[in-house]
Amino acid sequence: MTAPNDSGSAPVLRPYENVRILDMTYRYGSYAGRLFADLGAEVIRVEPPGGLPDRIAAERGGSAAQARFLFFNASKKSAVLDLDRAEDLSGFDRLAKGAAIVFIERGGPMYDRIAHLRAVAPQAVVTAISPFGMTGPLADAPASDLVLQAAGGIAWLSGRIGEAPLSLPFEQATMVASIYAAAVTAIALVDAETKGSGHLIDVSAQECIAHSLQNALQVWDLEQRISMRGGEGTRDATEDIFPCKDGFVFLAAPLALGASFQSLVQYMKDLGHPSGEKLCELRWQDREWRLTRQAREAFRAIFTDFTQHYDRETLTQAAIEYRIVLSPVSRVSDIFNDPQLVHRGFFGTTMQLEDGRRIAFPGPPYNVTPPIWDVSQPAALGSWRRDG
Amino acid sequence: MKPRFLEGVRICDLTWAGAGPFCTKIFSDFGADVIKVESTRRLDSVRIGGPFKDRKFGVNRSGYFASRNTGKKSVVLDMKSERGREILHELIRCSDVISNNFAPGAMERLGLSYESVCAIRPDIVYLSMPMYGASGPRAQLPGVGMTISAVTGLMWSTAYRDGDPVGPGTHYPDHAANPYHAAFAVLAALRRRRLTGVGAKIDLSQVESTTNFIGAAVVQCAMEGRDRPQIGNASEEAAPHGIYRGAGEDDWIAVAITTDEEWRRLAPFIGLDGARGLDRATERIARRGELDQVLGKWLADQDATAAAERLRAAGVPAAVVAHSQYLIERDAHLAGRGYWQRVEHPELGRSLYASPPYRIDGERVELSRPPLLGEHTREVLASLLGRSEAELDELETTRVFT
Numbered sequence: 001m002t003a004p005n006d007s008g009s010a011p012v013l014r015p016y017e018n019v020r021i022l023d024m025t026y027r028y029g030s031y032a033g034r035l036f037a038d039l040g041a042e043v044i045r046v047e048p049p050g051g052l053p054d055r056i057a058a059e060r061g062g063s064a065a066q067a068r069f070l071f072f073n074a075s076k077k078s079a080v081l082d083l084d085r086a087e088d089l090s091g092f093d094r095l096a097k098g099a100a101i102v103f104i105e106r107g108g109p110m111y112d113r114i115a116h117l118r119a120v121a122p123q124a125v126v127t128a129i130s131p132f133g134m135t136g137p138l139a140d141a142p143a144s145d146l147v148l149q150a151a152g153g154i155a156w157l158s159g160r161i162g163e164a165p166l167s168l169p170f171e172q173a174t175m176v177a178s179i180y181a182a183a184v185t186a187i188a189l190v191d192a193e194t195k196g197s198g199h200l201i202d203v204s205a206q207e208c209i210a211h212s213l214q215n216a217l218q219v220w221d222l223e224q225r226i227s228m229r230g231g232e233g234t235r236d237a238t239e240d241i242f243p244c245k246d247g248f249v250f251l252a253a254p255l256a257l258g259a260s261f262q263s264l265v266q267y268m269k270d271l272g273h274p275s276g277e278k279l280c281e282l283r284w285q286d287r288e289w290r291l292t293r294q295a296r297e298a299f300r301a302i303f304t305d306f307t308q309h310y311d312r313e314t315l316t317q318a319a320i321e322y323r324i325v326l327s328p329v330s331r332v333s334d335i336f337n338d339p340q341l342v343h344r345g346f347f348g349t350t351m352q353l354e355d356g357r358r359i360a361f362p363g364p365p366y367n368v369t370p371p372i373w374d375v376s377q378p379a380a381l382g383s384w385r386r387d388g
Numbered sequence: 389m390k391p392r393f394l395e396g397v398r399i400c401d402l403t404w405a406g407a408g409p410f411c412t413k414i415f416s417d418f419g420a421d422v423i424k425v426e427s428t429r430r431l432d433s434v435r436i437g438g439p440f441k442d443r444k445f446g447v448n449r450s451g452y453f454a455s456r457n458t459g460k461k462s463v464v465l466d467m468k469s470e471r472g473r474e475i476l477h478e479l480i481r482c483s484d485v486i487s488n489n490f491a492p493g494a495m496e497r498l499g500l501s502y503e504s505v506c507a508i509r510p511d512i513v514y515l516s517m518p519m520y521g522a523s524g525p526r527a528q529l530p531g532v533g534m535t536i537s538a539v540t541g542l543m544w545s546t547a548y549r550d551g552d553p554v555g556p557g558t559h560y561p562d563h564a565a566n567p568y569h570a571a572f573a574v575l576a577a578l579r580r581r582r583l584t585g586v587g588a589k590i591d592l593s594q595v596e597s598t599t600n601f602i603g604a605a606v607v608q609c610a611m612e613g614r615d616r617p618q619i620g621n622a623s624e625e626a627a628p629h630g631i632y633r634g635a636g637e638d639d640w641i642a643v644a645i646t647t648d649e650e651w652r653r654l655a656p657f658i659g660l661d662g663a664r665g666l667d668r669a670t671e672r673i674a675r676r677g678e679l680d681q682v683l684g685k686w687l688a689d690q691d692a693t694a695a696a697e698r699l700r701a702a703g704v705p706a707a708v709v710a711h712s713q714y715l716i717e718r719d720a721h722l723a724g725r726g727y728w729q730r731v732e733h734p735e736l737g738r739s740l741y742a743s744p745p746y747r748i749d750g751e752r753v754e755l756s757r758p759p760l761l762g763e764h765t766r767e768v769l770a771s772l773l774g775r776s777e778a779e780l781d782e783l784e785t786t787r788v789f790t
Contacts (some may be wrong), residue, residue, distance in 0.1 A: 013584050015576035031603075039576050064616075064625055067608035083409055133747070138721040142650065146621060146629060150642035150655040151707035153715050154429040155621075155631065157557035158546055164631040165640055165709045167621050168556055169545040169603040179568040179601075180745055186575040187418050188748065192395035199749055207727055207745030210715055214406075214558040215439060218451025220712040221740035223439040229557050239534070241543065241553055248553060250538035256437065260530065316529065325530045329553055332541035332609045332616070335599060340526035346596055350605075359610035365565075365600040366573040367521070372580065 012370040014040025019189075020098055023076060025105040027054040028148075028205050029129030030072035031178030032185065033103050037075035038364070038373050041101075044384055045078045046092065046109060051381050053107075055059030068171070069350060073378035080382035083109055100192070101185055103247040106130035114200065124198040125188045126191070131173075131180050143205075148173035152209025157216060176212055177205035182329070237290045237299040238264075241303040241329055245306040248329035249302070249315050255287055263322040268306055307338035336360055349375055389751040392419035397578065400425060400476075400483040401460065402500075404432040406533060406559060407594065408489030408517060409456040410567035411574070415485075417484045417744060417753055423479060424460045426761060427467060433759065441736045447761045448735040454758045458731070462759035463768050466790045467498055471783065478773050480508045484581075485574055487515040492527045502589045510751055511587040513577040517570050521593030531594070533559020536566075540598045545605070547618035548707060565601040566594045593781035627672040628654075628679040631709055634692030640709035641692045643683060643699065645672070653703045658686045693718070716740065720737075727753050734758045765789050 001074045017040040024032035024046050037043035050056060058069035079095070081088040092110075096102060096117060102124050104111045117126055128134055131143030132151075149155040149167045159166030188199045210217075216227035227234065236254030238261065239333055253261040261284075268276030279302060289295050307315065312328035319326040330338065344367075347360040364373040397420040401786050404554045409424070416422040426432060431447060434456060440449040461716075463479070466472040478772075480486055487506055488495055495501060495516065502514050516522060519531030533554065537543040543555035570592050577588035599606060616624065621642070623629040629644045645651045648667060655661045660682065672679060687695055692708045694725060699706035710712065715722060722728070727745075729752070730738040746755045766784075769775040775783070783789060 012586065013580060015580040015583075035572055039593075047507055062625070063611050065556070065609050067611055068604040071604040071607045132721060133725055135747075136721045136725045138700075142703050143698045143707075144629075144644035144646050145706040146623075146644045147633075147642050147705045147707045150631065150640075150709040153451075153710045153712065154558075154560075155639075155642065156709050156711045159548070159554060161555065163548060164621065164633065166546060166548065166554060166557075167631070167642075168560065169542070169616070170602045172601070174566045175601045179572070183414055183568050183571045183575070184744070184746055184748075186572060186579075187393050187414070190575075190579075191391070202747040202750075204725070204745055207722070207725070207742075207769045208564075209740050210722065210727070211745045212563040213561075213712065214560075214563055215437075215452035215455065216558075216712040217716065217740065217742055218455055219439045220716055221439075222736070223443050225439070225704070230458065230554075231557060239537075241555060243579055250535055250543060250555070252532050252534060257532070258530075282612075314519050316526070320526065320529050325529055325532055325535060327529060327531065327535040327538045329538045329543050329555075330541050331544045332602065333614070335541055335606070336610070338526075338539065338595075340520050340524045340595070341599075343524040343598070344521055344593070346599070359607070362603045362606050362612070363596060363599050365569040365592070365597040367593070367596075368573060368577060369589040369591075370586065372576060372588075385713075 012372070014372045014374075016041035019100045020044070020095075021101040021103065022046050022095060022099045023103045024052070024109040024111075025103045025129060026108055028052040028131065028174050028177040029105045029127070029203070030054065031175060032127070032129070032182040033076060034072055034074060035182045036101070040372065043076045043094070045073065045076050045379070046095070047078055047080050047381060048109060049080055049082050055381060056145065070378060071362075074375050076349065076378055077384040078379040078381050079384040085096040096124065099124050100189060102126045103181070103185075104128050118198070118200060119162050122197060123192065125185055125192050125201065126198060127181050127185045127201040127203060129177055129203045129205065131205050133207065134202040138206075145173040148205050152206045153213050153216065154209050157213065157227060157229055161230060161232050173205050173209060176208045177203060180208045180211070181192050199228050228253070228266050233291060235291070237295040238303075240300070242300065242307050244310055244312055244315060246311040249307065249312055249327050250327050252325040253338060254290070255285070257325060259323060260325040263324045264326075267318050267322045269364065272331065273306050275302045278302050312339055351377060389748065390419070390754050390756075391748065394418040394420035397421070397485070398483045399423065399485040399487055400479050402486065402488040402490070404560035405434055405489065407454065407566040407570070408487060409434075410563065411515075411517070411570040412460070412487055413456055413458055414568075414571050414744070415574075417755060418464055421449060422460040423483070424457065424462050424759065425467070425476065425479065426462055426464050428761065429466070430466055431761075440678075441739065446735060451736065451739060454733065454736055454739060457605055457758040458741065459756040460759055461764035462762055463765045464762035464789050465765075466788055471786070471788045473499060475769065475773065475788070477508050479768075480512070481506065482772060483509065483512070485513045485515060489524060490518045491530065492518050492522050498784070506587070511581055511585060513574055513581065513588050513590065515570060515574055515590045515592065517566060517592040517594055519594050521596065522591045522614060533562035536561040536594050536598050539595055540602060541615075542598065542602055543603070545616065545618060548620040550618050552618070561594060561598040561601070565598045566592070569597040569600070570651070624673070626669055627676040628683050630680055630683075632680075632684045632687045634687055635690055636692060639692040641687055641696055641706060642709055643687075643704065643706045644704065650704055652697070654683075657699070657702070658682050729755055731755055731757045736761065762789060
């Protein structure tokens with residue numbers, strides 16, 4: 001299969017065409033195979049009879065599990081093999097011999113048979129995704145997305161002082177672990193294909209999260225300060241969420257960020273609002289003071305006195321015109337009507353649900369010209385056959 | 389190990405700040421030749437943003453910069469001067485990839501549109517990663533990582549309670565979704581180029597990339613026509629599920645019961661062993677408030693680390709809510725896996741780096757230090773572009789290297 005070429009000329013080879021991937025992930029690694037599948041790889045989920053846990057959860061569970069299954073397994077195929085049966089294990093071995101990549105996950109098929117897997121598929125990049133890695137004292141420790149966000153340090157960084165740390169929504173441990181797994185697997189594949197021998201990659205979700213903490217690790221190492229949730233003591237008074245007429249906007253106008261603050265002041269002055277003059281007071285040029293709680297409270301009072309008169313769209317248009325770093329705080333349901341995403345046709349793809357309805361589905365995370373991305377429905381359990 | 393998996397790939401890297409350099413770092417960590425083209429007139433914002441070694445400002449003393457630029461070379465050029473541009477064009481000619489994360493239009497103003505770069509290097513892989521993509525009614529909206537969180541729904545959904553968004557405490561999309569989607573796209577484009585000889589233009593809208601990072605929630609919203617409720621650390625699918633206070637000052641423990649079996653393991657700790665009406669998730673979710681209270685009360689008297697260890701030993705998913713010091717100094721598991729590296733640097737000393745978060749064939753990827761500002765200007769121009777010492781002196785005197 002080839003992707004269409006927008007010039008209408010000869011079709012363009014997709015990057016992972018002719019690459020076979022066996023995917024036995026069902027949670028933390030499940031987005032990795034999806035990324036390859038959308039770019040042309042033949043990604044075959046190897047499932048036990050009845051399916052991998054994510055399929056079972058989608059069949060038994062509510063819409064969250066169904067949505068996860070649809071999003072993470074789009075473009076993938078499905079084969080059923082009972083790896084406890086000698087005949088099926090032989091079939092798996094034959095498949096693995098022709099695979100360039102094998103994704104496995106703790107608790108899933110083949111995770112405890114890596115030596116066998118590597119013996120039958122020495123050419124393959126075997127990427128093992130697990131909550132805490134394959135080695136170390138927590139290698140077998142129970143985990144969840146929330147627990148991994150805590151153990152990796154990202155939960156600490158969000159929330160308000162005086163309340164509990166706040167985790168990020170929507171399975172971010174899965175997303176972070178999967179994206180790191182995908183990138184390193186793509187790199188290892190370059191080497192495996194060059195040298196004819198594969199690699200074993202041991203991806204720890206906890207480590208992936210700890211690798212994504214902005215500058216918190218360096219703040220401790222170099223300045224012996226612990227980065228606090230909400231940016232307390234480090235974030236400029238302007239960097240926050242503020243109410244407006246029909247919801248909220250997010251503003252970032254520290255003095256270090258180009259002309260955002262000056263532009264904001266100019267905008268308010270142009271509209272004749274007194275808040276513009278108030279922000280011209282000398283104290284707003286003091287970067288250190290702007291980090292204090294007092295400055296934060298003062299700015300909030302001044303700015304919301306202004307924003308209460310305007311809606312998100314008006315403020316967003318002003319941000320574009322004046323070059324202010326400001327944006328609407330959207331709900332997930334708002335993004336289907338985001339004018340930029342609509343303009344770019346981001347939700348141009350649809351997926352069919354079991355009840356026959358078609359729903360909007362996220363477009364590609366990157367636009368590549370000539371085009372290489374395509375997405376299709378997840379396969380029914382066991383629908384893949386060797387002949388097609 | 390110092391893997392050379394990407395040896396032979398050269399990137400002319402114009403990215404700056406967070407997301408762009410984090411993307412190209414993975415290439416330099418794996419042996420690609422990443423030439424970071426910088427300007428002393430408009431410094432990379434993370435060179436001048438802290439933290440700094442000993443809290444002393446310096447363009448080579450930022451830990452943030454260091455963590456995003458390991459193994460790269462730094463060339464300083466006045467890209468707005470004619471001679472600077474000539475040199476840049478020569479660098480592009482011998483590069484496989486050119487990368488930027490500027491706002492739309494900036495590359496065109498530098499004379500580096502995709503078409504212009506293709507005229508120099510026809511099979512180039514050209515990566516742009518502006519906030520909202522190259523074109524459209526909001527393409528010119530200025531943005532940072534947090535504005536990306538704001539417009540995608542991630543900020544709204546990071547909240548303790550209904551109607552009160554808090555948002556991620558970091559520029560989160562800059563630190564995973566966008567750099568790694570970008571890296572994956574570049575790797576794919578390079579692969580296709582190896583197979584076909586054809587380059588590629590990659591327009592990575594950081595908003596579209598981040599929307600995929602919350603893709604399952606987007607799909608659920610499309611299915612149900614409603615937003616998931618803002619319920620903080622709780623879950624619509626499981627209970628108890630939260631972050632609870634421990635005995636120490638600002639000590640917290642995450643506990644998540646995601647199966648009935650895990651509930652049966654937790655129940656004896658909190659005096660609910662055999663309690664009726666809690667066997668199933670739906671029952672526990674209905675009594676979430678009550679369970680949070682009981683579990684919270686039990687944990688409130690306990691040392692967070694010890695409590696998490698006890699629960700884990702019993703098969704209950706639990707962890708201390710780790711901060712940076714805890715991760716670096718107290719997390720025995722990360723230390724045991726050799727996660728931390730110290731790398732010598734002329735101004736930062738033996739400073740700390742997180743390893744790439746995986747082991748390859750049982751080994752860690754060993755990092756090389758980040759470059760000083762302009763450290764490799766003369767070396768790159770001499771070795772790659774064949775400039776003589778006299779020419780280099782002249783370019784330096786005429787301030788092309790600024």
